Amino acid sequence: MNLPDIARLRSVSTRSISPENFDGAKAGGGRATEGTGAACAADLGPGWKISPSVDVAGLSTFEMASIDEPGRITHIWLTTHRDNWRTLVLRAYWDGSDEPAIEVPLGDFFCNGWGTFAQVSSHMIAANPNGGFNSYWPMPFREGARLTIENLVDRVATVYYQVTYETGPTVAEEAAGSGYLHAQYRRSNPLPDKETHPLLTAVEGRGQYVGTYMTWGVNSPGWWGEGEIKFYLDGDAEEGFPTICGTGTEDYFGGAWNFDVPGQGYTAYHTPYLGMPQVLRPDGLYRSQQRFGLYRWHVVDPIHFERDLTVDIQALGWKSAHRYRPLHDDISSVALFYLDRPAAARPAFPHVDDLEVAGEPMDPLT
Structure with a gap:
């Protein structure tokens, strides 16, 4: 994206799904009353980092994001312990498909397939110290999207994540002419x-x-x-x-x-x-x-x-x-x-x- 693209006004809304706003609802963030940070925020109360992550149970699948309108994912940030980089599987399903279009071990998707951290500074993927994973691959969809994480082993995996996406009439028009x-x-x-x-x-x-x-x-x-x-x-x-x-x-x-x-x-x-x-x-x-x-x-x-x-x-x-x-x-x-x-x-x-x-x-x- 060049500067004119950034400056151009579009009929678009930005939303973000994370453990602090599981469905990306407008004004839905920071409302959690329980979560992995509840004990840490005991002296502060609601709005103070009560749900920054999720614990994905062993041998289970967690739905990281579910979007039921046209849109485009613009950024994914995620981190988890390196022991999980080959035992968690990232999947993405577009427009109600039962079959995933993306099916990749988590570390490999973010260019860290060996279970040992590597700094990656590229246009599409950035991996930053010490295991901060970022994807800038545009992910357009015409009707909806679903992202999941499957834990292949019998131990809990703690995952922090944020999925940022755009929605609105302009995005719907753009998605109609885009590939998945x-x-x-x-x-x-x-x-x-x-x-x-x-x-x-x-x-x-x-x-x-x-x-x-x-x-x-x-x-x-x-x-x-x-x-x-x-x-x-x-x-x-x-x-x-x-x-x-x-x-x-x-x-x-x-x-x-x-x-x-x-x-x-x-x-x-x-x-x-x-x-x-x-x-x-x-x-x-x-x-x-x-x-x-x-x-x-x-x-x-x-x-x-x-x-x-x-x-x-x-x-x-x-x-x-x-x-x-x-x-x-x-x-x-x-x-x-x-x-x-x-x-x-x-x-x-x-x-x-x-x-x-x-x-x-x-x-x-x-």
Whole structure:
């Protein structure tokens, strides 16, 4: 959004859903008389931070937001303990659909998939010390929206959140001509021999691909990012060859030459639209492998498709005689795209055991 857009007067109302105003009602905030902060506010009374968060029971689903009119979510802020980043699942349902358009582990949606904090300073996602997660992906809907958080493990998760959205005649008109935001999660751990990691498979409809977040755990010595990303558009998959073909993993994420700054080795970076904000090095104990977090937002360069879209990426290193070596790495991805319909074909969501981060037990004793 540029300055003229900000200054332009629109027929819009701003609302916000949080534990202090569960339905976003006008003048509905700060009215709680019970909540996670009630004991702290015992000397102050109503209006003094009585309900700043929610406790999501183990093995349950909490409805974070429910909106029953046309609108557009403009910002989500959320925080919870890092132990919950892979065991809480964020889902979004548009216009009464029974199937979620967004279905992603919480940390991965906010570019923190390894359960260890990474500062992310980008246009669409900001992750700030120490686990303040922000999304600026526009999420328009024509009739209503529902956001949920599922707790996959048998322990309580305390979550603080705020969902800001717009509503009103202008927003309704804009939403009518907009696609729905989708986000799909996949993990290959390990990637099978001579196979590619799928980011999207046979998504049907008209839309545009707008973003990729990946975690990459390296399971062998040497360089790991020689593989190409491929976008199969509008029947390409039937031909077996893509219209858009990258030149290497580090190239796709805007880097070059192994992300290696001489004297520093792998070097983390984050920019408005692409970055590698996380480089996790072996610690000599349980964290035995190098691990990376990377993002690329196709905001100014969206990839348009009219009929269908499939996306995959190779995992390649090197072997003798300067030959490519297929790798068997631990790769996960979040693929973001706008589509002309509120639901799309998506993979079965992984079992909680298959979300575990190596060296980080899902249910720690401490």
